[in-house]
Amino acid sequence: MxxxxxxxxxxxxxxxxxxxxxxxxxxxxxxxxxxxxxxxxxxxxxxxxxxxxxxxxxxxxxxxxxxxxxxxxxxxxxxxxxxxxxxxxxxxxxxxxxxxxxxxxxxxxxxxxxxxxxxxxxxxxxxxxxxxxxxxxxxxxxxxxxxxxxxxxxxxxxxEIVGMQLCQKTMAGGGRGRQVQPVMDLAQVADAAAKLSSLLDQMVSYVEEVLGGTVEGNNAAGRQLLELVTALPALAAHSFQDSFAASVKDLLMVVTLAQLIKTQLQLNEKLTLLTSQ
Incomplete structure (x- = not known):
């Protein structure tokens, strides 16, 4: 054993x-x-x-x-x-x-x-x-x-992470029976971007305080930051912006096509019901 x-x-x-x-x-x-x-x-x-x-x-x-x-x-x-x-x-x-x-x-x-x-x-x-x-x-x-x-x-x-986040939102009101609705894809992207920006601000502030000598550096945190930096591709600022903009455009196109297909299927279902009657 x-x-x-x-x-x-x-x-x-x-x-x-x-x-x-x-x-x-x-x-x-x-x-x-x-x-x-x-x-x-x-x-x-x-x-x-x-x-x-x-x-x-x-x-x-x-x-x-x-x-x-x-x-x-x-x-x-x-x-x-x-x-x-x-x-x-x-x-x-x-x-x-x-x-x-x-x-x-x-x-x-x-x-x-x-x-x-x-x-x-x-x-x-x-x-x-x-x-x-x-x-x-x-x-x-x-x-x-x-x-x-x-x-x-x-x-x-x-x-499962999305479901857990929804469960956490039901705790905000403090009462039972609180209902929440799943967030749209673009809203989830916006929330994730806002959280990422906040974490980056905290990381930059920590690094500046360590470099300034006001806070003692943590070796474990330093190793994790080093792994994070080395994991990212070495891109210039304008190249990263172009790549990110292209990815966002692709995402928007996929969401738009998905909504169009969903609408078309709904219309087709209603037309089928009308013709059958």
Missing amino acids: SLNLVVKIHPVVLFQIVDAYERRNADSHRVIGTLLGTSDKGVVEVTNCFCVPHKEHADQVEAELNYAMDVYELNRRVNASENIVGWWATGNEVTNHSSVIHEYYARECREPVHVTLDTSLSGARMGLRGYVCAALGVPRGKQGCMFTPIEVSLTTYEP
């Missing part, structure tokens, strides 16, 4: 876990499920999950394993690249029944990971933790296991 595993979870997985917890039965205090994703070179990337109905008693655990396998096979038809990588549970701790559940997933995949999500919001935070199970015991003696913490972090695809 490798203790150097790193788990990277996508936001959609967290939303699915919270949704399953909100839809749980009234007598269920904990919800469990299967984690789906990929595992490569010590990095487990969790991209999907589903809930597994179960009941926990004092001395045993009852889980609908046939249901879990049916859902997994259906998911494989949609996305064959997602495999079982472990299991999740709500709560902020590992319980006595966790080892029993982990034994089942150890038969379904190699080195399964266990992720807990604290939906009780203890400490005003939704704690996210990851574990692997390390075997304990003596030769030809009674065997056991110990859940050892591992590193867990969040990772996102670009479309």
Whole structure:
């Protein structure tokens, strides 16, 4: 069992876990499920999950394993690249029944990971933790296991970043039920340009303060700035402006064509309905 595993979870997985917890039965205090994703070179990337109905008693655990396998096979038809990588549970701790559940997933995949999500919001935070199970015991003696913490972090695809930004906007009003609409493409470009300009101003101000001796330089920040500068092509100012203007024109042309095609399809649909009547 490798203790150097790193788990990277996508936001959609967290939303699915919270949704399953909100839809749980009234007598269920904990919800469990299967984690789906990929595992490569010590990095487990969790991209999907589903809930597994179960009941926990004092001395045993009852889980609908046939249901879990049916859902997994259906998911494989949609996305064959997602495999079982472990299991999740709500709560902020590992319980006595966790080892029993982990034994089942150890038969379904190699080195399964266990992720807990604290939906009780203890400490005003939704704690996210990851574990692997390390075997304990003596030769030809009674065997056991110990859940050892591992590193867990969040990772996102670009479309997920847009969704997360929309979710952050719903928090601005402070009230529930606040609705927001997706921002148009050009508005997103303008917002991104404004944020980039603000970050560049902060970077220039920091560099000037370091050169002026008012602020002590940070070696890590200096190395990151050097990597940023060397990653950019060496272009003159007018060449960069021409290239940027050409890219903006191409973007505007694509947006215009997309809007025209959308309008044409809508008109065609209305004409088809009128002729059919």
